[in-house]
Amino acid sequence: MPDHPYLAAPDHNFWRRSVTDCPPHLVDPVGEFRACISHNTKVATAGSCFAQHIARRLRGSGYNYYVTEPGHPILPEEIRARNNYGMFSARYGNIYTARQLLQLFQRAYGEFIPIEDVWREEDDVVLDPFRPTVQPGGFVSELEMRLDRAQHFHAVRSMFEAMDVLVFTLGLTECWVSSADGAVFPICPGVSGGNFHPARHAFYNQTVEDVVSDMTEFLRLLARVNPSARVIITVSPVPLAATARPDQHVLTATTYSKSVLRVAADILATRFAHVTYFPSYEVITGAFSRGAYYAEDLRNVRETGVSHVMSLFMKHATLAPEFASTQTSQSDSSSVRLAPGSAMSMAELIEVECDEAALDRR
Numbered sequence: 001m002p003d004h005p006y007l008a009a010p011d012h013n014f015w016r017r018s019v020t021d022c023p024p025h026l027v028d029p030v031g032e033f034r035a036c037i038s039h040n041t042k043v044a045t046a047g048s049c050f051a052q053h054i055a056r057r058l059r060g061s062g063y064n065y066y067v068t069e070p071g072h073p074i075l076p077e078e079i080r081a082r083n084n085y086g087m088f089s090a091r092y093g094n095i096y097t098a099r100q101l102l103q104l105f106q107r108a109y110g111e112f113i114p115i116e117d118v119w120r121e122e123d124d125v126v127l128d129p130f131r132p133t134v135q136p137g138g139f140v141s142e143l144e145m146r147l148d149r150a151q152h153f154h155a156v157r158s159m160f161e162a163m164d165v166l167v168f169t170l171g172l173t174e175c176w177v178s179s180a181d182g183a184v185f186p187i188c189p190g191v192s193g194g195n196f197h198p199a200r201h202a203f204y205n206q207t208v209e210d211v212v213s214d215m216t217e218f219l220r221l222l223a224r225v226n227p228s229a230r231v232i233i234t235v236s237p238v239p240l241a242a243t244a245r246p247d248q249h250v251l252t253a254t255t256y257s258k259s260v261l262r263v264a265a266d267i268l269a270t271r272f273a274h275v276t277y278f279p280s281y282e283v284i285t286g287a288f289s290r291g292a293y294y295a296e297d298l299r300n301v302r303e304t305g306v307s308h309v310m311s312l313f314m315k316h317a318t319l320a321p322e323f324a325s326t327q328t329s330q331s332d333s334s335s336v337r338l339a340p341g342s343a344m345s346m347a348e349l350i351e352v353e354c355d356e357a358a359l360d361r362r
Contacts, residue, residue, distance in 0.1 A: 019288050025308060029282045033316040036230055036276075037165060042066035044089035044163040046104075048096050048171025050236040050280070050301065052087055057310040063318065065089075066163050069155035084134045089163070090155040093134045096171040097206060098214035098264070099184045104130075105221050108156040114183035118142055119194040129185055132193040161225045169280075170261040171236040173206040174244055174253070188244070191358050203244045205256075211264035219272060230274045232317065233265045237284035239299050241360050278317065280309045 011017040012031060019027060037043060044066045045055040059065040071085030084091055095101050106112035107130070119127040125138040126145045131152070139145035176188045179202045190196030206214075215233075222229055235258060243253035262281060269277040284293045284305045291298075293305030 024288050027286065027288050028312055029279045030312055030316045033276060035317065035319050037063065037318040039063055042162060042164045043167060044159050044165070045167045046088055046092065046095050046101065047169030048236040048238065049094055050171070050238050051167065051169035053306045054167055054310070055088060061314065066159065068158040069152060083136060089159050091131070091134050091152055092156065093131045094186055096186060097173065097175050097184060098170060098211045098218070099175065099206065100186060101168065102214045102218040103184055104156065105160065105218055108153040114178060115180045116178050116183065118145065121193060127193040129194055132187065160222060163226065163229055165230045165232060167232045167234065169234045169236050170265060172240065173211070173257040173260050174240070175204055175206065176201050177204050187358065205245065206260065208260050208264050211260060212267050215264065215268050219275070232276050232278050233268060234278045235261045235265055235281040237281045237301060278313060283309050283312065
C-alpha cells in the first residue's frame with residue numbers, strides 16, 4: 001500500500017473521525033494547547049461581550065479572575081454589578097477591536113490623549129466617549145468623569161503590570177474613528193451618547209493587516225511593562241448586530257469580520273510564542289451543533305454552548321482536567337442535539353452587556 005502523510009495522522013485531523021462520528025458535546029477542536037492557568041494565576045479578561053462569559057465562568061470556578069477595579073467595597077455586589085464593576089478586569093466596558101485595546105493601553109499610560117474626550121449630554125449628564133455605558137445615567141459633571149477616568153486608568157495599569165494571562169476576545173473589524181486623531185470609539189457616536197457628525201466621525205473596517213499590526217504593537221507595549229505576561233486570543237462567535245457598509249448584507253459583513261479576525265488570530269499565535277489561540281468561535285459556530293448553540297435570534301449564545309466552550313477551556317488551558325471532564329458530563333449534552341426553535345428559550349440565556357445591540361434600537 002502506498003505511503004503518504006495522512007496514514008499516520010491523528011483522528012483530530014479528519015472530519016469524519018472528529019466531527020461527523022463524534023457526539024456533539026464531545027467535539028474538541030482545541031488541538032495542541034499548553035496548560036498555563038493554575039488556581040494562583042492572575043487571569044485578566046477584555047474584549048467583546050462574549051468575553052463576559054469567560055470572566056463569569058472563571059470567577060465561578062475557583063480560579064483567580066483578576067479584577068483591579070472592583071468598585072467600592074461598601075457597595076452591595078448587586079449595585080457594583082449594575083454599575084459594570086467586575087464585568088471585565090477593569091471597568092472599560094466592551095473592547096470590540098484590536099485598535100481599541102491598543103489605544104486603551106496608550107491612553108492609560110498617557111501616550112495618547114484623544115481630542116474628543118468628553119460628551120456633554122445635559123448640564124448634569126456627562127459621558128466618557130470611550131466608556132459611554134459603564135456609568136448608568138452618566139456622570140454628574142466633567143470633573144467627576146475625569147476623576148473616575150483617572151482611577152480607571154490606574155486600575156488598567158495595575159492590571160497590565162500584574163496579570164499573568166490576558167484572555168482577549170476579538171469581536172469586530174468595523175469601527176468608528178475620530179477624523180481629527182484616529183481615536184476609536186466603542187460604538188458609533190450618537191447611538192449611546194454623543195452627537196454624530198460626518199465631518200468628525202468616519203467609518204473604518206479593519207483588514208487582517210490592521211488587526212495584526214495593532215495587536216503586535218499592543219504586545220510590544222505590554223512586554224515593556226510585563227515581560228512575562230501571556231495572551232490567549234479568542235474570536236467572538238456573536239454575529240454583527242448591524243453593519244455600516246451600505247453595499248453589504250449584515251450576513252456577508254459578519255463573514256468578512258469574523259474571517260479577518262480568525263486569520264489575524266492565527267498569524268499572531270504563530271508569530272508569538274506567548275500568544276495562544278483558543279477556538280471558542282469554532283465550538284459555537286461549528287456545523288456539528290446544528291445551530292443549537294444559538295438562541296432564536298440566531299445571535300445570542302445559549303448557556304449550553306458556553307458550557308461546551310468553558311469545559312474545553314478548563315480542560316486545555318488550566319491545570320485541572322478533571323474539572324473539565326466533570327463539567328462535560330453534567331452540561332446537558334442531550335440538549336446539544338436539539339434543532340433551532342426547540343424548547344430552549346431566551347430565558348436560558350445568561351445576560352451580558354453588549355453595547356453593539358443598541359445599533360438596532362430606534
